[in-house]
Amino acid sequence: TQLLEQSPQFLSIQEGENLTVYCNSSSVFSSLQWYRQEPGEGPVLLVTVVTGGEVKKLKRLTFQFGDARKDSSLHITAAQPGDTGLYLCAGTPNTGGFKTIFGAGTRLFVKA
Amino acid sequence: DTAVSQTPKYLVTQMGNDKSIKCEQNLGHDTMYWYKQDSKKFLKIMFSYNNKELIINETVPNRFSPKSPDKAHLNLHINSLELGDSAVYFCASSFNTGGRGEKLFFGSGTQLSVL
Numbered sequence: 442t443q444l445l446e447q448s449p450q451f452l453s454i455q456e457g458e459n460l461t462v463y464c465n466s467s468s469v470f471s472s473l474q475w476y477r478q479e480p481g482e483g484p485v486l487l488v489t490v491v492t493g494g495e496v497k498k499l500k501r502l503t504f505q506f507g508d509a510r511k512d513s514s515l516h517i518t519a520a521q522p523g524d525t526g527l528y529l530c531a532g533t534p535n536t537g538g539f540k541t542i543f544g545a546g547t548r549l550f551v552k553a
Numbered sequence: 554d555t556a557v558s559q560t561p562k563y564l565v566t567q568m569g570n571d572k573s574i575k576c577e578q579n580l581g582h583d584t585m586y587w588y589k590q591d592s593k594k595f596l597k598i599m600f601s602y603n604n605k606e607l608i609i610n611e612t613v614p615n616r617f618s619p620k621s622p623d624k625a626h627l628n629l630h631i632n633s634l635e636l637g638d639s640a641v642y643f644c645a646s647s648f649n650t651g652g653r654g655e656k657l658f659f660g661s662g663t664q665l666s667v668l
Contacts, residue, residue: 474656474657476657478594481661481662482661482662483557483643483645483659483660483661483662484596484643484657484659485659486656486657486658489656527594529596531657533655540598540601540609541598541647541655541657542598543588543595543596543597545593545594545595546594546595546596548594
């Protein structure tokens, strides 16, 4: 079974603080994705990382794929209340196919 | 223009009933999915169809039967509903990126409550 473990499960911070969310697995993934989900809505794709060691930036969000393609991190700089939401990492196993599995999510709350 | 739309948004029903959830995507994708999100927000894949063919069936009870009349539609029928079926069900679609990761586009979910 290929599992994606996210940490922390819950994070409550003040506006302006930085934070990092981690996504780890013992398995190799051909790619990892990060999604953000708001209440009452479906997850929305933020980024896909494919190459080991890859770093992608999306405004104040920085995503990194581990060299061994088993883990990823999401770093938010100067968090804002609008960043509040559920962040999900997801991965496509190295065996290919159409199966995307999800981590349990990190619930982020940014206080003004 | 909603890319992936599913109906209904809310579904409240009694144990033992049969219900259906409909999903349509206008993105031209060839793969569609049903995911179940439990109360702890864990998303678990149930089914996947590629070009109307079932390619993933994740040990879901036989009471759940997906149907894909064409590439743009994937419906989910549930027989003999049980309390444990209460959850949010998400439809999603994706296009084949050639091994560079499936990019999923989700509907807004159907919150099913079985009483």
